[in-house]
Amino acid sequence: MKKLFTELEFHQMRKATENTPGDAFMMQKNTQSGRLIAVLSDGLGSGVKANILANMTARMAIRFAESNTDFLHYAKIIMNALPVCRVRKIAYATFTVVDYHNDGTIQIVEQGSPPFILLRNGIPHEIPCTEYGNNTPHDYRKLCVYRFTAQPEDRILFFSDGVTEAGMGSHRYPLGWRRQGCAEFIKDRVGKDVALSARKAAEEIVHEALLKEPDRLAHDDISCAVLYFRTPRRTLLASGPPFSETRDSEYAEIIRSFAGTKIISGGTSADIVARELKRPIHTELFRFRKSALPPISTMDGIDLVTEGILTLTETLNLLDEKKRYSTENAASLLAERLRNSDEIHILVGTKINQAHQDPSLPIELEIRRSLMRRIATTLEERYFKEVKLEFI
Structure with missing residues (x-):
């Protein structure tokens, strides 16, 4: 069967x-x-x-x-x-x-x-x-x-x-x-x-x-x-650039060849994929004008492109508490796509982003690896999703 x-x-x-x-x-x-x-x-x-x-x-x-x-x-x-x-x-x-x-x-x-x-x-x-x-x-x-x-x-x-x-x-x-x-x-x-x-x-x-x-x-x-x-609905969530720049083309190819919904969370990650696949990025500045979160972007072949840490943190909050916004924003779109998926492949780049090591930034801005592990755990334990976590 x-x-x-x-x-x-x-x-x-x-x-x-x-x-x-x-x-x-x-x-x-x-x-x-x-x-x-x-x-x-x-x-x-x-x-x-x-x-x-x-x-x-x-x-x-x-x-x-x-x-x-x-x-x-x-x-x-x-x-x-x-x-x-x-x-x-x-x-x-x-x-x-x-x-x-x-x-x-x-x-x-x-x-x-x-x-x-x-x-x-x-x-x-x-x-x-x-x-x-x-x-x-x-x-x-x-x-x-x-x-x-x-x-x-x-x-x-x-x-x-x-x-x-x-x-x-x-x-x-x-x-x-x-x-x-x-x-x-x-x-x-x-x-x-x-x-x-x-x-x-x-x-x-x-x-x-x-x-x-x-x-x-x-x-x-x-x-x-x-x-x-x-039949399982498959989704790839990629966030963060690879540890070594020599793996950028491999990183982009994993995303390109994935059979299912493709999501990129992070500006640097999106820039790498756009450069390697030679596809332009367009930012939708006016779609969620009332949202405190950064706007989403579009790229051919990618179903959703969002900012990284801020959007992922709010997505985790939505998944944890099963809340919904009265109006859409980048996090609600991302959470909805993850909820509607069955098998989720989370691809995490391990290159350190120096901007997120500033101690003056809010404590909610977790290191990407820790944040993605928590998202994976929530999807498995609360929503019974099958999650594969891969670091690159």
């Missing part, structure tokens, strides 16, 4: 009257085995109590998932460990667990959650479910288990009932948006944008669910996670 990259993202809108979400999402990836576990749990009710129950359930699932034993056994333990509401006869927390292995096999276990959506070839695709009960009188909870193999461009969407019940009781959606409405929405979105990322898909589903509420206020926690399988 051809290697697939897994992009997993989550977006949430808490209930309008609460300060704490009652849904919890956790994920864990074993970088050695490639196994990925994602859990979405919905605590009964809302607020702090629901948050505690949901987090407890999700954490149990993640802890159990650290074992190599089949997760179904542990799902039964979690289901039976959760107390049942005496009045409503339902669990105090529901959950969906997605268990993916590097060979492409997937097991999804649901207890009380809306059924997930598998979008395959742009069309919702139904997977048969095997049900397991707990054989306890007057306890109607069941585990619904699905097993299948991922294919390129598959998207798995799983969500809390805040999505499916959005707008419930309104004139237009008396029974809520429902799973079918969500499925039709994502089918239409992917039809218009076949490369729609997991992050954007999750955000747009939550936003669309919120629009179904008559007053545009969330009447429940609205949570959605999306797992997207695709």
Whole structure:
């Protein structure tokens, strides 16, 4: 089977009257085995109590998932460990667990959650479910288990009932948006944008669910996670000139021949590539006039050219805290391209730039090598990107 990259993202809108979400999402990836576990749990009710129950359930699932034993056994333990509401006869927390292995096999276990959506070839695709009960009188909870193999461009969407019940009781959606409405929405979105990322898909589903509420206020926690399988998107980020000038032509050739998105961060680096490849650089002075960061430039064959240390430092801040600017600038463009990539090759020149050794400069201006290592670590640990760090 051809290697697939897994992009997993989550977006949430808490209930309008609460300060704490009652849904919890956790994920864990074993970088050695490639196994990925994602859990979405919905605590009964809302607020702090629901948050505690949901987090407890999700954490149990993640802890159990650290074992190599089949997760179904542990799902039964979690289901039976959760107390049942005496009045409503339902669990105090529901959950969906997605268990993916590097060979492409997937097991999804649901207890009380809306059924997930598998979008395959742009069309919702139904997977048969095997049900397991707990054989306890007057306890109607069941585990619904699905097993299948991922294919390129598959998207798995799983969500809390805040999505499916959005707008419930309104004139237009008396029974809520429902799973079918969500499925039709994502089918239409992917039809218009076949490369729609997991992050954007999750955000747009939550936003669309919120629009179904008559007053545009969330009447429940609205949570959605999306797992997207695709052929890896490759990006090269080059910053800093080579240690020796004799390697300038090699440096430029690595960038020129790279198959994927090409980004250069640093004026000297861009000048070297422009000189070696005989391509002019044009600076866009008026594109981000309100930004405190230096402007971007353009060069034939290069997707993005930015200033170096200042822009990279702000890019790291954006990646670390997952913030977004209300308006675009060089760092937001760079961060967005890195988030949308899967395999990232970071090429770091090791020649010392004397301008950055001035002790009067702000402490935020880190040495390039240290900064690029931190960006690489953030991309690996926060975003599960595959990163190769090369020094030249």
